[in-house]
Structures are given as structure tokens and as C-alpha cells.
Amino acid sequence: MLIPTMNIFSKYITFITILIGLALSGYIGKSFYDEETKAIKLGFQNDVDDKAAALEREILLNIEVLHAIKGLYDSSDEVTAVEFHRIAQSFLVRHQDIQALEWVPKVEARDRLGYESAMGTQHPDFEVTEFSDKGMLTAGQRDIYFPVTFIEPIAGNEMVLGYDFGSSHQRLAIMDRARDLDKPVATSSISLQHYSSDQQGFLIFVPTYMGEPTTLVKRRERLRGYILGVYRIDDMFDSAIKRTSAEGIYYSLEDNSYEPAYDQAIKASLAEGVEGASVLYSNFPLNLSITQTQQAFSYIKTLRPFSGRKWSIVATPSLGYVAERRGQLPYTIAVFGGLFVLLSALYVYAILRRAELIEKEVKQRTADLNEAKRQLEEISQTDSLTKIPNRRCFDESLQEEWQKAIRNKSRLGLIMIDIDHFKLYNDTYGHPAGDQCIKDVAQTLNQTLNRGKDLVARYGGEEFVVILPHTRDCVSPAKRCQYNIERLELPHETSMTSSFVTVSVGVYSIFPDKDSDLLEFIARADTALYQAKNEGRNRVCVYEEKDKEGIIETLDLAFSSSALAS
Numbered sequence: 001m002l003i004p005t006m007n008i009f010s011k012y013i014t015f016i017t018i019l020i021g022l023a024l025s026g027y028i029g030k031s032f033y034d035e036e037t038k039a040i041k042l043g044f045q046n047d048v049d050d051k052a053a054a055l056e057r058e059i060l061l062n063i064e065v066l067h068a069i070k071g072l073y074d075s076s077d078e079v080t081a082v083e084f085h086r087i088a089q090s091f092l093v094r095h096q097d098i099q100a101l102e103w104v105p106k107v108e109a110r111d112r113l114g115y116e117s118a119m120g121t122q123h124p125d126f127e128v129t130e131f132s133d134k135g136m137l138t139a140g141q142r143d144i145y146f147p148v149t150f151i152e153p154i155a156g157n158e159m160v161l162g163y164d165f166g167s168s169h170q171r172l173a174i175m176d177r178a179r180d181l182d183k184p185v186a187t188s189s190i191s192l193q194h195y196s197s198d199q200q201g202f203l204i205f206v207p208t209y210m211g212e213p214t215t216l217v218k219r220r221e222r223l224r225g226y227i228l229g230v231y232r233i234d235d236m237f238d239s240a241i242k243r244t245s246a247e248g249i250y251y252s253l254e255d256n257s258y259e260p261a262y263d264q265a266i267k268a269s270l271a272e273g274v275e276g277a278s279v280l281y282s283n284f285p286l287n288l289s290i291t292q293t294q295q296a297f298s299y300i301k302t303l304r305p306f307s308g309r310k311w312s313i314v315a316t317p318s319l320g321y322v323a324e325r326r327g328q329l330p331y332t333i334a335v336f337g338g339l340f341v342l343l344s345a346l347y348v349y350a351i352l353r354r355a356e357l358i359e360k361e362v363k364q365r366t367a368d369l370n371e372a373k374r375q376l377e378e379i380s381q382t383d384s385l386t387k388i389p390n391r392r393c394f395d396e397s398l399q400e401e402w403q404k405a406i407r408n409k410s411r412l413g414l415i416m417i418d419i420d421h422f423k424l425y426n427d428t429y430g431h432p433a434g435d436q437c438i439k440d441v442a443q444t445l446n447q448t449l450n451r452g453k454d455l456v457a458r459y460g461g462e463e464f465v466v467i468l469p470h471t472r473d474c475v476s477p478a479k480r481c482q483y484n485i486e487r488l489e490l491p492h493e494t495s496m497t498s499s500f501v502t503v504s505v506g507v508y509s510i511f512p513d514k515d516s517d518l519l520e521f522i523a524r525a526d527t528a529l530y531q532a533k534n535e536g537r538n539r540v541c542v543y544e545e546k547d548k549e550g551i552i553e554t555l556d557l558a559f560s561s562s563a564l565a566s
């Protein structure tokens, strides 16, 4: 029972080891995968940070352009169209994302006509305009106008010339803010359709003053006009992004500015449907489905505020971006780890299985050996002809019973039986018949003495012996043996005793003690048998002790014999 239990236990342990091993391989693979994910995420954020920094630089450079033109106005009371165009042109060559650079002076209502006629010398039909549902119209009556006076490049932007930026509430609010702060202020996203561009853009107004006003009141009084930059967001973003190397990232540039000062104006502009879109730029494909993996990498980078605007980049990597940076190590570890565990388990299982088979074989061989040993012992204790215990078995059993009788102080009886005239039987019927006769006699003796503890053995040749432990009367069994054999009526025509096979029997019994002699015990039974032979055979003789004092006297004892022929 122990071995199968152990095998089940071993299999259970092997199974648990496989599970733990596989789980461990999976866990290590997953840990590597997570570490790799962290590294990719960090790399991705660095890439987006790089791009955000590039965009910030691009914006600052563009604002610097406006400051440079403002410098021209600050150093001169009268900037001619030629001067403006020259400096503006030089910047436009180097800044591809600028749609236009403009000079927008402050014109009071009383100066409007004079201003229009002065401009008309260079641009016939020049007038101050405003935008409505019907297109560009002559500007209505206002106290102050901010018409576009110089614009570079002029080609393609003619429509904008004369346009009064003060006609839009939102832009006026932004311009007022720039004036009040003496700082550049940018608009939210606008459509650049009037600038012959299909892109979204934004404007930055930089105020110029007469002199250097230091207070709000003075700034309001001495406002001269605005340097205006018109920027294409897509181009600005693209040229900034192109300066960094990482590919495969989707961006969305969002305007998160919230300026309570002109919140109203923004609302109004939204109603006009012109400005206020929060998404400035996006290269997200329209049919893009963002998977969980991509979402896990999404990153928002808020740019440094500029000109009153707060922009942020929302970025998500493409699947290709992530796949490109994924290594094989996590999968390799998981697969090879699992494979190693399985092969090891297979190897251990094979060893256990082999041990089990060897164990089985050893068990089988041990059982075979034990059986062989038992058979050998049986053979060594059995007479080959009669199949009853042999002389050796008799010797060992008698020794045992002798000791028992001494210990238990019980009587031990011994019967010796010899077939009469057996030589003549052999001579008459042949040796094989003699063998059969011996077998018949043995079987009859066995059947006659069927008490469990009695032992019938072949003593040698045609002689048998019977051990009778714990037997009060040994004579009766002896007589039954002699009688039953004669009753077999095995023919023996040459016997001088009877026409059938007969036996002579010697009996002796004793209460042995530690001084008793076993050989003498056997010799006395033999003496009784010898006596039966001498008295004419086919009889039972009992050796009886009349006096226990000495052996010589005992040998002189008389034998009582009886013939039991009938």
C-alpha cells in the first residue's frame, strides 16, 4: 500500500511543480513585459516632450519676429510701406509657417477719410472694410478703426487690406488686452480663408505706442497700432515636429486657454461661428480606433503659456510605434521558461515512472523468490515418492515436539512401522509395483492418523514413523495403522506372514524431562519394532518400562504383543 501512495504523492508534487513553474515563467515574462512597457512609455513621453519643446521654440521665434518689427516702429515715427515690406519679407523667407505680417494702425473716425485717400494713392479703391454675411463691406461708423494698412505678402491677401480688426468684438477685446498689458496677445484658432489658406491659424497682436507709456491710462491714450502676425498652425506644428525624429505618433494640439476678461467675447465669437475651436491641429486618422494599449500610453503635455494662450499636446502612439519598440525577451522568457519546466517535469516523471517499474519488478522477483524458497523448503521436507514428510522433516519435528513435551510435561509417543517381507514383494511384483505399494501404505497411514498434530513421515525404504504429541494412548493408533494396511488387501503371495501386505509396528511413549535422551527414545521404539518382527510380524509391540531406575533393567522388560489379524 505504501508504494502506490508514494507514487500518487510524487505525481501530485510533479503536477504542482509544473503549475508553479509555468506560473513563475509567466510571471517573470509578464514582469519583463511590464518593465518594457514602462520604458516604452517613458520613451514615448520623452519624444512628446521633445516635440512640445520644439513647438515652444517655434512659437517664441515667431513672436520674436513681431518684436523685431515693433522695434522698427519704436525707433521711427514714420515707417514707410517700403521699410515695412523689406523687413517683413526678410522674416517671411526664414519663417515658412507665417501666413502674413501686417501693420494695423489706430485710425480715429475723424481721420478716416484722410487716411483712406492717402492709402488710395497706392491702392486705388482702398477703403476701410468689415466682414458680414454678405462678404466684405464698407466699415460702419465707429469711433476708432484698426484697418490693415501694410500686409506682406500682398499677393493673395489683397482682400484683407483695409479690413478693420476693430469690427470684431472678440478681436477688439484681444487687441485691447494687448494694448493694456503692452504684451503680445494671441487669438484662439481662426479660419484663414481670407488669407487664401485652407488651414486653421491664429493671430498675435503686438501693440506699438507713441513714446514709452508706463501706465495703463497712458498706454490707452498713446496707442499707435498693432504689429500683427498671422500663423498657419498646421505648418507651425509640422515644422516643429519635423525637427524631432520620432515617427508614428498621433497628435492633437488643443487650446485650453480660459480668459475671464474676454470670456464674453469668445462666447460671442462662437455664436458667430468664426473662432473658438479648442482643437487647433490633429493628425489623428479619422477612422483610427484607439486600442487599450494605445490608450495606456496616451500623454498630455501642456506647453509653456505664450501670449495669453495655454496650449497642450495630446499624444497617442500608433500601434507601429509600440510594436517597433517591443522586444522578444518577455515572450522568449515565458516560452522557454515554460518549455524548460515542462521538459524538466517530463524528465522527473520519466525517472519516477522508471523507479516505479523497477520497484514493481523487484517486488515481483521477491515474490517469485519467496515462492521458490517455499517450494524448495517444501521439497526439502517432503518425500518425493509418497509426498508425505520425509526423514529430515521428521528429525526437525521430533526435536521440536521433544522440547515442547519437556516444557509442557506432556506425553510424547512414537510409532515405527515396517512393511513385512518387502524384499520379496519387490522380487515378486517388480520395483515399480513396490513403489506403488509404498505409496498406498503411506496414504493409508496418513488417512488413519488424521489428528492435526500427529505427523506421519517416511523414515526410509519401506519404513514409516509417526510422532504423537500429547497422546495418552499410543497403542490404539498403532493398532489402527496395522489393521487398516492389512485391510487394503494388497496381494503379497510370496509373504510368509499373510497373502496380503502387512506391517510390523513398534510403539514407545514417554513423559520426557531435561535428563531424557532423544536417541534412546527413538531406539526404544525401534527395539519394539524389532521385537514385532521377531515375534512373527504383522503385529504391534510396545516397549514398556517397569522400572525407571536403570537402562539395563529396562531393556530386560517384557514386551506385550498382540496380533490384530482380525
Ligand SMILES: Nc1nc2c(ncn2[C@@H]2O[C@H](COP(=O)(O)OP(=O)(O)OP(=O)(O)O)[C@@H](O)[C@H]2O)c(=O)[nH]1
Residues within 6 Å of the ligand: 385, 418, 419, 420, 421, 422, 423, 424, 426, 430, 431, 432, 433, 434, 435, 438, 460, 461, 462, 533, 537
Ligand atoms: N520398490 C521399492 N523398494 C524399496 C524401496 N526402499 C527400499 N526398498 C526395498 O525394500 C527391501 C527391504 O528389505 P529388507 O530390509 O530385507 O526387509 P524385508 O524384506 O521387508 O524383510 P522384513 O523387514 O524382515 O520383513 C529392500 O529389498 C529394498 O530394496 C523403495 O523405495 N521402493
